[in-house]
Amino acid sequence: MPITVKKQFSKDFTLQEPINDQGIEKALAILKSGKLHRYNVEQNEKGETALLEEEFAAYMGKKYCLSCASCGSAMYLALKSAGVKPGDKVLCNAYTLAPVPGAIENSGADIELVEIIDDYTIDLDDLEAKASEAKWFMLSHMRGHITNMDRIMEVCNANDLVLIEDCAHTMGATWDGKKSGSFGKVGCFSTQTYKHMNSGEGGLLVTDDPDLIARAIIYSGSYMLYKRHTSRPDMDAFETLKTMVPNYSCRMDNLRAAILRPQLEVLDVRCGRWNQRYRQLEQGLIKIRGISCPKRDPRENYVGSSIQFSLIGQDEVTIKQFLSRCMNQGVELKWFGNKEPVGFTSSYSSWKYFGRLPNLVNTRRILAAMCDMRIPLTFNEADCKLIIEIIKDVAQIVLK
Numbered sequence: 001m002p003i004t005v006k007k008q009f010s011k012d013f014t015l016q017e018p019i020n021d022q023g024i025e026k027a028l029a030i031l032k033s034g035k036l037h038r039y040n041v042e043q044n045e046k047g048e049t050a051l052l053e054e055e056f057a058a059y060m061g062k063k064y065c066l067s068c069a070s071c072g073s074a075m076y077l078a079l080k081s082a083g084v085k086p087g088d089k090v091l092c093n094a095y096t097l098a099p100v101p102g103a104i105e106n107s108g109a110d111i112e113l114v115e116i117i118d119d120y121t122i123d124l125d126d127l128e129a130k131a132s133e134a135k136w137f138m139l140s141h142m143r144g145h146i147t148n149m150d151r152i153m154e155v156c157n158a159n160d161l162v163l164i165e166d167c168a169h170t171m172g173a174t175w176d177g178k179k180s181g182s183f184g185k186v187g188c189f190s191t192q193t194y195k196h197m198n199s200g201e202g203g204l205l206v207t208d209d210p211d212l213i214a215r216a217i218i219y220s221g222s223y224m225l226y227k228r229h230t231s232r233p234d235m236d237a238f239e240t241l242k243t244m245v246p247n248y249s250c251r252m253d254n255l256r257a258a259i260l261r262p263q264l265e266v267l268d269v270r271c272g273r274w275n276q277r278y279r280q281l282e283q284g285l286i287k288i289r290g291i292s293c294p295k296r297d298p299r300e301n302y303v304g305s306s307i308q309f310s311l312i313g314q315d316e317v318t319i320k321q322f323l324s325r326c327m328n329q330g331v332e333l334k335w336f337g338n339k340e341p342v343g344f345t346s347s348y349s350s351w352k353y354f355g356r357l358p359n360l361v362n363t364r365r366i367l368a369a370m371c372d373m374r375i376p377l378t379f380n381e382a383d384c385k386l387i388i389e390i391i392k393d394v395a396q397i398v399l400k
């Protein structure tokens with residue numbers, strides 16, 4: 001009998017590329033100046049944070065941008081600034097991550113979860129059925145899966161639904177040529193380490209609405225220094241709000257902004273590099289018996305910084321064996337079907353703080369089969385090839 005040596009992958013699935021040299025130089029300059037706070041600037045000087053806001057608004061084709069402490073805080077400020085009141089109902093796709101329901105709960109609103117379909121995007125028919133019951137809609141482009149935005153806008157317009165986009169996983173992505181995050185009244189982005197720009201923690205909010213951005217700026221903790229924002233409407237917009245909107249202290253600082261600005265310059269190039277890796281992995285995975293990847297709409301120009309696939313028709317024991325064998329060979333996969341929330345793969349059944357949890361039959365079935373893998377840019381073509389080989393070997397042994 002020939003002895004087969006098990007293949008082993010040894011790279012770290014959480015290792016991002018280092019901050020680029022320009023970012024490090026800018027960060028050092030900020031550190032040497034000691035002026036880390038965004039409002040610690042000279043008269044008429046634009047700080048790094050204000051410049052980042054101008055540049056990200058221009059990148060997005062939006063009038064205004066606000067930098068925040070995180071995407072979670074940006075979503076919270078977006079909801080509050082749009083006018084969400086305690087007890088209001090916010091629609092949200094049930095496949096998303098904990099900071100999204102967290103932001104909704106933080107605003108005092110109630111959540112109405114919407115089913116997903118087999119390609120992991122929101123169920124537009126279920127959305128349509130629930131649309132007349134709510135005024136607000138938080139659409140999370142979870143793991144970068146963008147639904148048919150033309151239909152989303154039709155449903156929103158027909159039902160006076162205010163759309164807020166969670167673009168934590170779609171920075172740099174487009175639907176039919178239009179940037180993700182520019183469809184809704186407001187778009188929210190993350191710059192946390194595992195996202196498309198990395199400042200450790202951080203968030204960005206974009207909108208064209210002068211009242212919304214004025215409120216968000218004051219909520220974010222501008223004290224009476226909102227004049228130092230340069231991505232803002234005229235000062236009149238703040239006059240009636242300045243004593244009516246509280247300070248929630250969700251600011252970004254100049255150090256993070258300094259690290260992010262040079263990353264924005266190369267964002268589109270990096271998105272292309274993610275997609276090369278994604279397509280290689282997808283092409284390999286779809287050929288493996290028992291594994292299915294979602295079919296993606298040609299209008300969806302996604303950013304493949306992670307990949308999801310389903311183990312169709314496999315029971316829990318088999319899926320757990322599959323995951324643990326992959327892990328033993330160094331391929332770290334997450335699973336959305338866990339009964340208990342593990343790591344980042346929370347499922348909606350763990351948001352018990354909302355009280356009642358609906359039984360979303362399709363979402364449960366889809367999550368029960370769904371695996372998730374990060375694709376850091378530190379992985380090269382040979383790494384992706386080895387990952388496919390390992391998953392294939394394991395699938396042949398384990399999957400039914």
Ligand SMILES: Cc1ncc(COP(=O)(O)O)c(C=O)c1O
Nearest residue numbers: 070071072097099166168190192
């Ligand atoms: C889908 C989704 N939305 C929002 C967030 C919140 O981002 P942040 O960590 O910047 O608050 C995350 C974080 O991972 C996320 O995965």
